[in-house]
Amino acid sequence: MIEEITILPGLDKTGCKENFTYITLKAGETISIVGPTGSGKTALITDIELLAQGDTSTRRRVIINGEIPADEIRYNPAMKPIVMITQNTKCFADLTIEEFLHIHARARKIPDEKVILETIELANNFTGEKIKKDTKVTVLSGGQTRSLLIADAILIGAAPIILLDEIENAGIFKQEVVSLIQNAGKMVVFVTHDPVIALLTKTRIIMENGAVKNVLYQNEPEIRAAQNLLELDKKIGNVREELRAGKAITFDFLAVNFA
Numbered sequence: 001m002i003e004e005i006t007i008l009p010g011l012d013k014t015g016c017k018e019n020f021t022y023i024t025l026k027a028g029e030t031i032s033i034v035g036p037t038g039s040g041k042t043a044l045i046t047d048i049e050l051l052a053q054g055d056t057s058t059r060r061r062v063i064i065n066g067e068i069p070a071d072e073i074r075y076n077p078a079m080k081p082i083v084m085i086t087q088n089t090k091c092f093a094d095l096t097i098e099e100f101l102h103i104h105a106r107a108r109k110i111p112d113e114k115v116i117l118e119t120i121e122l123a124n125n126f127t128g129e130k131i132k133k134d135t136k137v138t139v140l141s142g143g144q145t146r147s148l149l150i151a152d153a154i155l156i157g158a159a160p161i162i163l164l165d166e167i168e169n170a171g172i173f174k175q176e177v178v179s180l181i182q183n184a185g186k187m188v189v190f191v192t193h194d195p196v197i198a199l200l201t202k203t204r205i206i207m208e209n210g211a212v213k214n215v216l217y218q219n220e221p222e223i224r225a226a227q228n229l230l231e232l233d234k235k236i237g238n239v240r241e242e243l244r245a246g247k248a249i250t251f252d253f254l255a256v257n258f259a
């Protein structure tokens with residue numbers, strides 16, 4: 001059982017020690033990592049993925065439940081408590097979506113066939129272009145693949161920690177996924193440039209020059225700002241759907257959406 005992971009400071013890009021004592025992330029928490037391009041967001045999430053022990057370019061160390069993780073946990077993929085999905089993550093198996101999910105569910109000894117359809121349904125919540133169970137995983141688009149793998153990680157996967165590196169292009173990827181993940185009791189770390197996701201997470205890690213610059217916690221005005229942005233986002237989504245469907249924006253549409 002993973003109750004918490006703790007990040008111990010390393011060095012910034014100029015070799016100076018990071019200015020924090022430790023950062024503890026707990027099971028069931030949502031965390032975002034924000035900061036300019038090149039500020040070290042991917043490097044930080046990769047340290048978590050690797051359970052770094054001073055052996056990466058940042059020299060950080062990551063400990064689990066207060067202890068240095070055993071080599072078996074670091075190096076045996078079957079024991080690894082972490083799944084990371086990036087913009088480049090692809091599926092290479094020559095299987096249909098249904099077969100792919102079925103193999104995973106069986107390996108996890110989840111007897112319920114329902115979980116496969118639920119996973120596809122969840123993936124379809126995240127992606128604009130729907131996927132079907134008999135589609136081959138190799139022909140999915142990048143966004144569809146990431147949507148499928150995230151849904152799989154949430155509903156079928158055993159890993160209690162999910163790391164997502166700039167996956168917002170996956171489509172409608174906002175409140176649903178954040179609340180779903182919170183309900184699933186998993187720890188999720190979003191590297192993101194999306195203000196809505198950043199505001200929806202409880203903890204926000206700010207990066208600069210390869211180092212953690214600050215850690216902030218969601219406050220009341222931020223929750224309200226997020227709600228406003230979500231409404232705006234919904235409007236943008238409605239317009240997007242109209243345009244995708246090849247329609248023109250009408251006065252009726254304006255009256256309904258922008259009254």
Ligand SMILES: Nc1ncnc2c1ncn2[C@@H]1O[C@H](COP(=O)(O)OP(=O)(O)OP(=O)(O)O)[C@@H](O)[C@H]1O
Pocket residue numbers: 010011012013035036037038039040041042043044057058207209210211
């Ligand atoms: N503390 C560090 N020490 C040395 N090199 C670092 C450190 N942090 C990041 N780097 C290196 O700096 C480069 C940029 O970092 P990274 O890819 O993590 O940035 P990013 O914030 O993810 O940027 P983007 O938003 O463009 O994805 C990488 O080559 C990375 O290995």
Ligand SMILES: [Mg+2]
Pocket residue numbers: 041042043
């Ligand atoms: Mg990056």
